[in-house]
Amino acid sequence: MEKQLTPIKSLNGSIKVPGDKSISHRAVMFGSIAEGTTTINGFLPGEDCLSTISCFKKLGVKIEQINEQVTVEGKGISGLQPSKEELYVGNSGTTIRLMLGILANTPFTTVLTGDDSIAKRPMNRVTQPLKEMGAIIDGKEEGNKVPLKITGGSTKGIDYHSKIASAQVKSAILLAGLQGEGITSVTEPAKSRDHSERMLEAFGCSVDQKGLTVSLNAGQELKGTHIEVPGDISSAAFFLVAGAIIPESTISLKKVGLNPTRTGILDVLENMGAKIQFENVNSESSEPYGDLVIQTSKLKGTIIKGDLIPRLIDEIPIIALAATQAEGKTIIQDAHELRVKETDRIKTVVDELSKMGANIEATDDGMIIHGKTSLKGAQVDSYGDHRIGMMLSIASCIAKGETKLMNPEAVAVSYPSFFDQLKSLANHN
Ligand SMILES: O=C(O)C1=C[C@@H](OP(=O)(O)O)[C@@H](O)[C@H](O)C1
Numbered sequence: 001m002e003k004q005l006t007p008i009k010s011l012n013g014s015i016k017v018p019g020d021k022s023i024s025h026r027a028v029m030f031g032s033i034a035e036g037t038t039t040i041n042g043f044l045p046g047e048d049c050l051s052t053i054s055c056f057k058k059l060g061v062k063i064e065q066i067n068e069q070v071t072v073e074g075k076g077i078s079g080l081q082p083s084k085e086e087l088y089v090g091n092s093g094t095t096i097r098l099m100l101g102i103l104a105n106t107p108f109t110t111v112l113t114g115d116d117s118i119a120k121r122p123m124n125r126v127t128q129p130l131k132e133m134g135a136i137i138d139g140k141e142e143g144n145k146v147p148l149k150i151t152g153g154s155t156k157g158i159d160y161h162s163k164i165a166s167a168q169v170k171s172a173i174l175l176a177g178l179q180g181e182g183i184t185s186v187t188e189p190a191k192s193r194d195h196s197e198r199m200l201e202a203f204g205c206s207v208d209q210k211g212l213t214v215s216l217n218a219g220q221e222l223k224g225t226h227i228e229v230p231g232d233i234s235s236a237a238f239f240l241v242a243g244a245i246i247p248e249s250t251i252s253l254k255k256v257g258l259n260p261t262r263t264g265i266l267d268v269l270e271n272m273g274a275k276i277q278f279e280n281v282n283s284e285s286s287e288p289y290g291d292l293v294i295q296t297s298k299l300k301g302t303i304i305k306g307d308l309i310p311r312l313i314d315e316i317p318i319i320a321l322a323a324t325q326a327e328g329k330t331i332i333q334d335a336h337e338l339r340v341k342e343t344d345r346i347k348t349v350v351d352e353l354s355k356m357g358a359n360i361e362a363t364d365d366g367m368i369i370h371g372k373t374s375l376k377g378a379q380v381d382s383y384g385d386h387r388i389g390m391m392l393s394i395a396s397c398i399a400k401g402e403t404k405l406m407n408p409e410a411v412a413v414s415y416p417s418f419f420d421q422l423k424s425l426a427n428h429n
């Protein structure tokens with residue numbers, strides 16, 4: 001598919017961005033291995049989270065999903081049944097990596113696979129520690145690439161020191177450590193998102209957090225509960241940047257998740273000079289949220305590196321666009337992880353924004369952007385990466401002339417209502 005996009009004069013109004021993707025995945029997963037019923041409100045009906053539902057249904061879990069409402073009838077991890085077919089995770093790294101952690105303790109064999117993008121993404125970051133814990137895993141490149149075949153059993157606790165700050169790695173190991181025997185600890189080099197830790201506690205488990213180490217004891221049972229999913233700050237990010245860079249704009253974003261392990265984008269935008277107001281800050285299901293109001297702002301360049309990176313990893317494509325509209329130089333470093341997302345996001349951001357006239361160069365672990373530049377319409381491609389598709393759509397709003405976006409349908413992975421919400425805020429004349 002392709003989509004013709006035209007410049008927008010201003011963006012004004014209020015929207016409720018869809019539910020948080022990380023929290024929606026976990027609510028379905030934890031509900032599926034819990035005893036009793038879990039109800040979820042605010043679920044993200046994006047393709048990635050629907051893949052998670054489809055995988056657990058194949059493992060025999062009864063799940064009913066109507067738009068943002070989900071009911072999961074959990075029967076405990078021992079209630080999962082072998083799937084007759086392979087589990088297809090689509091485009092979703094979170095689904096495959098966290099499921100591997102869960103399947104490390106099921107006494108049967110499961111085959112997992114995904115789309116062309118998943119086929120390129122490294123899995124040894126989870127399969128290697130899970131093998132050490134006792135799971136039997138085979139796959140391409142010795143268990144680094146799909147399809148992967150996992151036979152679970154009784155795992156043993158591990159004291160794992162991860163080289164990368166990854167919530168997917170941390171969560172997979174903790175989920176494996178919940179069953180079997182012993183204590184499981186994961187230490188990371190910087191703090192990654194802590195939704196699993198918070199939600200495990202909401203499901204009645206005890207999780208210990210000291211500095212960069214998270215530990216839990218095996219033999220804990222999850223109890224079904226109710227989960228309220230706040231809006232996804234990674235989705236809100238597109239409108240935060242759009243509001244800041246499109247003239248005469250004021251956008252109010254309702255009930256956006258404000259977990260401090262996810263709010264790096266707010267710190268960066270404020271640092272760049274963006275005017276953001278916080279309203280109605282509250283908390284539900286152990287996750288803070290609030291309304292955010294963003295106005296057109298004069299931005300300046302900044303440096304983004306170190307411990308900040310895991311707090312905004314998925315927002316870097318849209319931050320790069322903001323940097324093209326900021327006075328001065330923006331440097332993004334320590335972001336090697338971008339190379340192994342849905343696309344190589346250093347390459348796709350630099351290639352596609354360059355086509356639109358940005359002054360942007362790739363480095364090994366990030367990029368350097370010189371602003372402020374006027375962008376021009378061009379033919380650009382999401383390459384099937386939802387975040388690249390949405391970033392380019394926002395870029396088209398400020399570009400001179402028409403932009404043709406190839407593969408726009410990718411946005412449905414995390415934000416099916418993206419184009420409708422953009423339209424609802426847009427003023428073209
Ligand atoms: O745990 C999660 O829900 C996620 C963790 C991050 O990946 P890594 O764990 O690979 O950093 C992030 O990029 C992804 O979109 C969602």
Ligand SMILES: C=C(OP(=O)(O)O)C(=O)O
Nearest residue numbers: 091092093094095314341
């Ligand atoms: C990297 C992402 O997701 P995942 O790893 O779950 O595919 C993302 O949503 O930007």
